Amino acid sequence: MTTSTPSPAPRPASEASIGELLSRVPAQTSQLVRDEIRLAQAELTQKGKRAGIGVGLFGGAGLFSIYGVGALVAAAILGLSEAVDGWLAALIVAVVLFVIAGIAALIGKNEVQQAVPPVPQEAVASVKTDIETIKPGASA
Template sequence: MTDPIPPEEKAATTSIGDLLSGVTQDLSTLFRQEVELAKAELTESAKKAGRGAGMFGGAGLTALFALLFLSIAAWWGLGYLLNNALSAVVVAVVYGIVALILFLRGKKELKQIDGAPKTVDSLKKIPESVKPGGHA
């Protein structure tokens, strides 16, 4: 099936306003389609992330129970060398040292966060006419 009006003739007879209107409508449709695609992809990714987070939560809880029983075994084992009260203090001090090391490392990592400087710089370069609410 062929178009009854050749493209050259159609371009010559169409006003600039109609051409701009068509381009604007096409851009609007493109943006809507891209947003819908992004929503669909992010929804699927969020579902997968939720399942993965649940698995990590289960693994963390199981590891906590393993650590608890390992701690009881260490306390009990040290109780044969020392008395039970002193062996409990030794195990608690070891955990305190580990907690302090993890805290200090975490604090150091948080101080190194610098956000998204490249994105901020890139957004500053967008012309005002393209930004939402901008004027041409």
């Protein structure tokens, strides 16, 4: 039965030689890149969910408003046709509906813009910070 000796634990950075420190760089760099990728994925997932919910709610609201507006259009045209000709009543109601549609489109556009850009901003900032941290050490 052979016994293997466990490899010694790495010394703290303050006690390590330059060779030991340099040998740790590839592993630490790989770990840093993997961590940044995980952060970017998590951030994009969160933004995607928010955008999906917003778009879904916006679409659902549009569908229900179509049914409601259909009933209201008929009622408005019939009610207004008591005062003016039927064609004029339909035209007035149509103009009002287009104004409402424009307002709803602007609100929907603002909601979608809040979800973009779909860039993982926190991860990008973290990578920039990492690069700035490494630059002074690389030039020394």
